[in-house]
Amino acid sequence: MLSAFLYFDLSFMVWYLLGPLQVQIAQALALDTQQRALMVAVPILCGAVLRLFLGLLADRIGAKRTGMLAQAVVIVALLVAWMLGVESFGQVLLLGAMLGVAGASFAVALPLASRWYPPEHQGTAMGIAGAGNSGTVLAALFAPMLAVAFGFRNVFGLACIPLVVVLVVFAACAKDAPVAVARKTLGDYARVLVGNRDSWWFMFFYAITFGGFAGFASALPGYFHDQFGFEPKLAGWATAACVLAGSVMRPLGGVIADRIGGTRSLQMVYAAVTVLVAVAALGVGGPAATVALFVLTLLCLGAGNGAVFQLVPQRFGSEIGLMTGLIGMAGGVGGFLLAAGLGVLKQQFGSYAIGLWLFAGVALAAALCMVGVKQRWRMGWVQLGTARV
Template sequence: DRTSPKTAGLFGQIVVIAALFVAWVNGVHSYEQALLLGLFLGMAGASFAVALPLASQWYPPQHQGKAMGIAGAGNSGTVLAALFAPVLATMFGWSNVFGLALIPLVLTLIIFASVAKNAPNRPAPKSFADYMKALGDRDSWWFMFFYSVTFGGFLGLASTLPGYFHDQYAFDPVKAGYYTAACVFAGSMLRPLGGALADRIGGIRSLLMMYTLAAACLFVVGFNLPSSTAALALFVVAMLSLGAGNGAVFQLVPQRFSKEIGVMTGLVGMAGGIGGFMLTAGLGAVKQATGDYQMGLWLFASLGALAWFGLYGVKRRWRTTWGSAAMTAARV
């Protein structure tokens, strides 16, 4: 908001590239060094609060779902990590994966610097007080909760599934990576379609459908299915639903907070990241305490059901206030 999305995007990419370069040259030799590297790589997650305002500010309300969905499909980068990182680590050593990752990152930086443009009607910079004011609006908390379930669930499962397939079905890291990549790819590719569906039928209706589907799949897979194929199919459908749900959430956010889109993208994106961290930690803690993932998956399914009821509870108010036909051309 203060420096422009493009400037912030350039800064974030340079930080990530520099961190990977140092890790590649010097190596990572301790747990503390791994945490320090993770701190700098967290800037990659912050790029979410750059890409979505940059995309949103170029498009009218009725196309926000598609625009934000396409921008958010950058999550598919995690597919490449899950798919190629284990193989590259086996071939070249895991520390050299940092160096290999620099190739697409530098190319992306060059393309972004050459092509990306800030919108001409970009809102005025926001102060810290504006962020605090946004947090005082109850709708901002609802959006943060809804996104912590959809994107947090997507992120948490992407982080947990390699260990799940290894522990549950004795897969080696490469095969577990392939299965995880299939799930993450499904969720990433459905995000733009989820945004487009929300544009067509309304973000609330779309999100209610996605919560239902994701919760049902996670509940069933929690029974520790003997077939890895059946578990994979259910996880794929769950990730499809969560990915489409991500698109639906960000079809709604610009309708409610059109003038505060940068602020809200940062806050909602932060909630999604925290949700992913909490889900990953929670599933791991439950696995350690009980010996399997059953209770953790059922708790996650229950969280999806809770989000469904929360959204259903605010549906009428949203559709008769900022989401009414008199207020926006988009379907809410």
């Protein structure tokens, strides 16, 4: 569990690295708002797609070996960026694509932890391992500050230091669960999607909870800079407060879902997010009030992440690897659409409000959809009665 958490935590730190650095990079490369948004969204999208392939690889060579290989690829990419520099929009997009390998760690860390625990503790186990998304806090706190002191290029080299340390710990301590794991193919992913509407529901629900978390985590440094004139360091600290709330609540969300049921937790999450984001879109209050609204928003989204993965092992116990990849991919796609969409709408209309209203509307739709599927899931999963639905 500890190895999975550390691997996930540091992977998320570098996956998110371009978000807190976006203001300095955009100023150095003369990027507009839309380009800046695409820059921070590309790692999210690439991480989403690569999760499927990392999941396939983990089934063949084991989650531990896959995690080590992925970490090595990320370290090499950062070292190249540090030594050769990032001098153009195309180069920073290429770096973002390579950092997507770190985002794909989701398909390694969660199954590595999950396979050691029974269904009634899945929410807690997945929540603790998934709390590795707290790595975004480390990036938000330290990356802008280090960039001011040493330049953003040197931040890429400095990030390799903790990555190497965790790679050594992971290699020494991580263990694959002693359970048989069937090797999956892309056809298996297609089979789960075709004729199984629950897989699509889970992907939709996670595209909002994790997509909202990842999308806002990447977009908020630029949002706070544009909206309130925050300097990069202050924007990073404000964002760190938001992502810390979401990260802390992920394991707690799993525990809460174990106790009151994942469906009830999600319904409450989506309702709260609808209200909070809508109020933020209205622009009520000053910078402090807006930061507080986003802290509460990401806190709710973090709880929702834990709740989704309290339900996944109950519904897809024998296909947890397949669904982890698919659902994780959907979450990444949701994050990409949110981060990129906010930037596009800001550039086209001069305001972030439209993008926030759209996200609030999607969260409301999810709350209403949960009402429709909740009873069917509860009635259909009674045979798994050790855990609450």
